[in-house]
Amino acid sequence: xxxxxARGLRMPESPIRKLVPFAENAKKRGxxxxxxxIGQPDIKTPEIALKAIRNFEPNIVAYSHSAGAQSYREGLxxxxxxxxxxxxxxxILVTTGGSEAILIALNSIMDEGDEIIxxxxxxxxxxxxxxxxxxxxxxxxxxxxxxxxxxxISEFEKLISPSTKAILICNPGNPTGYxxxxxxxxxxxxxxxxxxxxxxxxxVYREFIYDGEKHISILEMEELDQNTILIDSxxxxxxxxxxxxxxxxxxxxxxxxxxxxxxQARLSPPTLGQVACEAALNTPDTYFTEVVEExxxxxxxxxxxxxxxxxxxxPKPTGAFYCIAQLPVDDTDKFAQWLLEEFxxxxxxxxxxxxxxxxxxxxxxxQQIRIAYVLNTADxxxxxxxxxxxxxxxxxxxx
Amino acid sequence: xxxxxARGLRMPESPIRKLVPFAENAKKRGxxxxxxxIGQPDIKTPEIALKAIRNFEPNIVAYSHSAGAQSYREGLxxxxxxxxxxxxxxxILVTTGGSEAILIALNSIMDEGDEIIxxxxxxxxxxxxxxxxxxxxxxxxxxxxxxxxxxxISEFEKLISPSTKAILICNPGNPTGYxxxxxxxxxxxxxxxxxxxxxxxxxVYREFIYDGEKHISILEMEELDQNTILIDSxxxxxxxxxxxxxxxxxxxxxxxxxxxxxxQARLSPPTLGQVACEAALNTPDTYFTEVVEExxxxxxxxxxxxxxxxxxxxPKPTGAFYCIAQLPVDDTDKFAQWLLEEFxxxxxxxxxxxxxxxxxxxxxxxQQIRIAYVLNTADxxxxxxxxxxxxxxxxxxxx
Numbered sequence: 048x049x050x051x052x053a054r055g056l057r058m059p060e061s062p063i064r065k066l067v068p069f070a071e072n073a074k075k076r077g078x079x080x081x082x083x084x085i086g087q088p089d090i091k092t093p094e095i096a097l098k099a100i101r102n103f104e105p106n107i108v109a110y111s112h113s114a115g116a117q118s119y120r121e122g123l124x125x126x127x128x129x130x131x132x133x134x135x136x137x138x139i140l141v142t143t144g145g146s147e148a149i150l151i152a153l154n155s156i157m158d159e160g161d162e163i164i165x166x167x168x169x170x171x172x173x174x175x176x177x178x179x180x181x182x183x184x185x186x187x188x189x190x191x192x193x194x195x196x197x198x199x200i201s202e203f204e205k206l207i208s209p210s211t212k213a214i215l216i217c218n219p220g221n222p223t224g225y226x227x228x229x230x231x232x233x234x235x236x237x238x239x240x241x242x243x244x245x246x247x248x249x250x251v252y253r254e255f256i257y258d259g260e261k262h263i264s265i266l267e268m269e270e271l272d273q274n275t276i277l278i279d280s281x282x283x284x285x286x287x288x289x290x291x292x293x294x295x296x297x298x299x300x301x302x303x304x305x306x307x308x309x310x311q312a313r314l315s316p317p318t319l320g321q322v323a324c325e326a327a328l329n330t331p332d333t334y335f336t337e338v339v340e341e342x343x344x345x346x347x348x349x350x351x352x353x354x355x356x357x358x359x360x361x362p363k364p365t366g367a368f369y370c371i372a373q374l375p376v377d378d379t380d381k382f383a384q385w386l387l388e389e390f391x392x393x394x395x396x397x398x399x400x401x402x403x404x405x406x407x408x409x410x411x412x413x414q415q416i417r418i419a420y421v422l423n424t425a426d427x428x429x430x431x432x433x434x435x436x437x438x439x440x441x442x443x444x445x446x
Numbered sequence: 447x448x449x450x451x452a453r454g455l456r457m458p459e460s461p462i463r464k465l466v467p468f469a470e471n472a473k474k475r476g477x478x479x480x481x482x483x484i485g486q487p488d489i490k491t492p493e494i495a496l497k498a499i500r501n502f503e504p505n506i507v508a509y510s511h512s513a514g515a516q517s518y519r520e521g522l523x524x525x526x527x528x529x530x531x532x533x534x535x536x537x538i539l540v541t542t543g544g545s546e547a548i549l550i551a552l553n554s555i556m557d558e559g560d561e562i563i564x565x566x567x568x569x570x571x572x573x574x575x576x577x578x579x580x581x582x583x584x585x586x587x588x589x590x591x592x593x594x595x596x597x598x599i600s601e602f603e604k605l606i607s608p609s610t611k612a613i614l615i616c617n618p619g620n621p622t623g624y625x626x627x628x629x630x631x632x633x634x635x636x637x638x639x640x641x642x643x644x645x646x647x648x649x650v651y652r653e654f655i656y657d658g659e660k661h662i663s664i665l666e667m668e669e670l671d672q673n674t675i676l677i678d679s680x681x682x683x684x685x686x687x688x689x690x691x692x693x694x695x696x697x698x699x700x701x702x703x704x705x706x707x708x709x710q711a712r713l714s715p716p717t718l719g720q721v722a723c724e725a726a727l728n729t730p731d732t733y734f735t736e737v738v739e740e741x742x743x744x745x746x747x748x749x750x751x752x753x754x755x756x757x758x759x760x761p762k763p764t765g766a767f768y769c770i771a772q773l774p775v776d777d778t779d780k781f782a783q784w785l786l787e788e789f790x791x792x793x794x795x796x797x798x799x800x801x802x803x804x805x806x807x808x809x810x811x812x813q814q815i816r817i818a819y820v821l822n823t824a825d826x827x828x829x830x831x832x833x834x835x836x837x838x839x840x841x842x843x844x845x
Contacts, residue, residue, distance in 0.1 A: 049638075049643055051555060051700055052556050052611075058704065058707035058711070064710070091506055101500050101502060103499050103500060106496065107488070108496075108688040108719075109688050111688060143546075155451060156454065159580060161451075175707070175710065243448050244448055245448045273448065286507070289716065290716070290718065302450065305450050308574070311571075312458075317690040317716040318688025323507065
């Protein structure tokens with residue numbers, strides 16, 4: 048029998064995959080499982096995008112240009128100009144979701160054995176793209192005590208080797224919800240210019256910023272045109288995860304030209320998704336105002352509720368719709384499984400994502416969980432109560 | 447300025463990319479360019495699929511399962527059973543087009559430096575996936591004189607090394623239109639069993655078989671369950687190239703489980719495309735009867751017309767909608783450019799794909815072109831006349 052590849056064997060599993068059968072069993076027993084683990088928002092897709100799908104007129108679902116439909120790229124360029132990013136359609140490569148944007152960007156600038164520095168905890172799926180591309184992660188640990196702020200320049204410099212090609216950030220962050228400050232971005236600028244690195248920023252949560260804070264894109268920064276690669280996606284912006292449309296934006300022409308060669312090999316990003324996206328560019332501002340207000344309410348309910356529980360530490364995020372909470376337990380892998388297998392309160396339990404999968408350094412995050420606050424506040428309140436009650440009796444509780 | 451990766455530099459350009467500006471210039475001069483170079487069919491998408499898009503009801507365009515919507519996979523399994531392939535939905539991984547199916551299959555079974563044997567000429571975009579995955583192609587040349595039949599077992603065995611992991615075929619073939627016989631498939635079976643290799647077959651043109659011939663899938667073959675990986679796509683079957691929906695089908699559980707890890711990293715194949723595909727499964731048989739008849743007419747017009755021209759050799763393909771023609775010219779790269787830059791007949795010219803890009807062995811295919819017969823017969827007749835007239839005056843004509 049022929050063998051699977053070494054890279055196939057190395058590919059990581061999703062951090063929550065092993066919990067799925069336990070959740071299914073809990074549901075079979077009649078227990079309601081409140082999902083705090085997922086990133087699929089319950090927010091509606093803008094009506095204008097749904098209408099565009101329902102009004103699809105062509106009688107052939109044809110390929111688009113490999114870089115994406117030009118009309119969509121032109122519309123996207125206007126969107127970026129509006130948020131302060133001075134690009135035109137030739138700086139944009141439309142991709143199959145943010146996922147493919149990351150994969151093409153990594154393949155365009157890194158070879159097998161090259162190293163990338165990523166502040167951890169980071170989005171677990173980066174590991175999949177990095178593994179399949181043969182790239183080594185050098186994690187730099189940000190800590191819950193400082194709310195996951197960027198580590199200092201000197202910590203970065205300790206990790207830089209001749210194989211280092213890039214730094215990857217997610218801003219605002221999944222799973223931390225952390226929003227980088229101008230000062231932190233300036234530090235990154237200093238490092239990448241000094242060491243001639245690419246700076247990749249995953250900014251897919253750009254619209255979800257709270258408390259009047261302002262998001263700063265790496266493409267707004269001066270002197271960084273050749274170094275910066277923006278990763279974007281409509282999945283969360285318009286609650287259109289299934290459209291599978293994202294993009295790479297860069298002022299570095301060589302990067303865009305190289306990325307296009309990878310894009311040509313796979314011919315075209317999804318045409319139907321692009322139709323929805325092009326229409327979604329005209330989503331009224333009120334949509335975002337309402338969505339941001341809704342998420343901010345959810346965040347407030349969640350963070351206040353969690354921090355009231357004895358022994359839980361949960362910094363208040365200013366962006367995205369995730370937070371990391373530290374729990375007074377032995378191991379959140381065990382706790383998450385116990386919640387599904389052994390516990391219920393009022394016939395409810397919760398499914399959480401143990402945070403170890405978001406760390407690259409072994410054994411970090413063992414007391415942490417990631418929560419996606421993509422549920423209504425009533426569900427969130429129930430979830431908090433479940434966690435509170437669970438911690439009262441969990442056998443692996445720690446002081 | 448940070449550097450592009452070595453793999454980015456190695457990524458091949460599309461064989462026709464450098465012709466595009468010449469085609470644009472010809473159009474600017476007012477010359478009609480008949481495109482024989484493209485694989486985008488002019489056939490309409492089945493009405494039932496278009497209706498499903500227009501009737502899209504959910505108010506969130508959400509992720510599907512990473513392996514594809516279960517209802518779609520179940521429907522697909524029935525489709526495969528109908529064409530003689532005994533699989534269920536757990537043998538299927540829905541992908542973003544046939545492109546991603548190939549990429550995931552290659553990554554699941556091959557590591558950087560591994561070797562794959564592919565009969566040439568082959569679909570040029572395979573080179574992109576192989577380059578990005580760091581895999582080495584060992585081409586085995588099939589020749590126009592035998593109509594691109596499979597080379598003998600002994601030729602294959604000359605290429606097998608300890609690094610050989612797989613043989614990849616396209617059946618029926620792009621760019622040759624060649625349909626493998628039972629005998630040829632039996633030869634492949636013998637080789638892969640003897641040397642413990644995977645056999646990957648790209649069967650995306652399964653429905654396009656002419657002259658009463660029958661397509662045989664590698665998944666129909668006995669004793670090969672652990673060795674065979676089927677690559678499929680709806681792009682050509684339902685003329686839905688832009689849906690970006692394909693799949694991997696295999697009875698090898700380890701392969702499907704490994705592929706799923708790559709699929710989970712990118713979360714979900716396109717949801718809207720899958721909605722169209724699930725509906726398209728109920729396309730009436732008359733749709734295919736009509737489409738196959740149309741392509742067979744086009745093929746007949748094209749092949750007869752070309753073979754009437756002095757010095758052209760063009761074997762009659764029995765599948766897909768491509769053919770390779772050998773022309774009495776010095777170099778089809780030059781000829782293709784000359785057609786666009788210098789020539790017109792009756793204010794028309796043609797754009798063809800020089801065949802060198804479909805060969806991996808240097809200098810092969812220099813006198814060949816690939817033609818996609820995805821145009822109506824009137825256009826094809828004009829294209830044949832253009833080529834005939836052009837060859838009368840082309841400066842690089844050879845006997």
